Amino acid sequence: MAKLIVDGKEIEARDGRTLLPVLRGIGVRIPTLCFHEAVSPYGACRLCLVEVTAGKRTLLAASCMYPVAEGLVVKTASERVIRARRMVAELLLARCPGVPRVREIAGELGVQASRFPQRDERCVLCGLCVRGCAEIAGVHAIDFASRGVYMDLAPPFHRASETCVGCTTCVTLCPTGCLDPLDFRMPPSRHRFSETRPAAGCTLCASESFRSDHGH
Numbered sequence: 001m002a003k004l005i006v007d008g009k010e011i012e013a014r015d016g017r018t019l020l021p022v023l024r025g026i027g028v029r030i031p032t033l034c035f036h037e038a039v040s041p042y043g044a045c046r047l048c049l050v051e052v053t054a055g056k057r058t059l060l061a062a063s064c065m066y067p068v069a070e071g072l073v074v075k076t077a078s079e080r081v082i083r084a085r086r087m088v089a090e091l092l093l094a095r096c097p098g099v100p101r102v103r104e105i106a107g108e109l110g111v112q113a114s115r116f117p118q119r120d121e122r123c124v125l126c127g128l129c130v131r132g133c134a135e136i137a138g139v140h141a142i143d144f145a146s147r148g149v150y151m152d153l154a155p156p157f158h159r160a161s162e163t164c165v166g167c168t169t170c171v172t173l174c175p176t177g178c179l180d181p182l183d184f185r186m187p188p189s190r191h192r193f194s195e196t197r198p199a200a201g202c203t204l205c206a207s208e209s210f211r212s213d214h215g216h
C-alpha cells in the first residue's frame with residue numbers, strides 16, 4: 001500500500017492501481033470520456049486531468065494513466081486543473097457540438113460554448129471501441145486510421161471487416177453513441193465495419209438481434 005495526499009487528506013491506495021479509480025473510490029467526481037473499467041486506460045480525452053506533485057515536480061497528469069505511488073500529492077480541483085479541464089471541454093465541444101454526452105460534461109464544467117472553429121463530428125476518438133474490440137472481443141476488427149485532423153476509426157483499408165463478429169462491444173462502450181448497431185451490416189456509414197458477417201448475438205442474454213431491448 002502507498003500513502004498519498006489527496007486534496008489535503010491522507011489516504012492509502014494499493015500500488016499498481018492508477019489514480020482515477022482510487023480517486024473515484026473516495027468520492028471525488030472526475031469527468032471522463034475515454035475511460036472504462038473493462039478495458040485498459042488510454043489517456044485520450046484528457047478530461048480526467050489532476051495536479052500531481054511527485055518529489056519536487058508538479059505536473060498535470062491524466063489520472064486514468066498515472067500510477068499510485070508513495071508520497072504523491074494530488075489536487076483534483078485546483079484552479080489549474082479546472083482551467084485545463086475547461087479547455088479540454090471547449091475543444092471537445094468544438095469538435096462534437098451535437099453530442100449530448102459532450103454537452104453534458106462541458107456544462108458540468110461551466111462551459112456553454114466554444115471559442116474554437118466548430119466541426120460536426122460525433123466520434124471523439126476516445127478509442128474505447130478499439131480497445132473493446134481487441135481486449136474484450138479479442139477480434140481487432142477496427143483501429144485508428146489516418147493521422148491528425150483526418151484521424152478516424154475504421155477497419156483495415158476502410159473496407160467492411162472480415163473479422164468483425166458483430167458482437168457490438170464497440171457500440172456498447174462508445175460514450176457518444178456514434179456507432180449504430182445496424183451500421184455493421186447496412187451501408188452507407190463511416191463506421192461500416194462489417195457488411196458480410198452475421199450478428200454473433202449476445203452470449204449473456206442469448207439475443208440474436210441488433211434491435212434487442214438492451215441495445216445489443
Ligand code: FES
Pocket residue numbers: 031032033034035042043044045046047048049062063064065
Ligand atoms: S479518462 Fe483519462 S484521459 Fe480520458
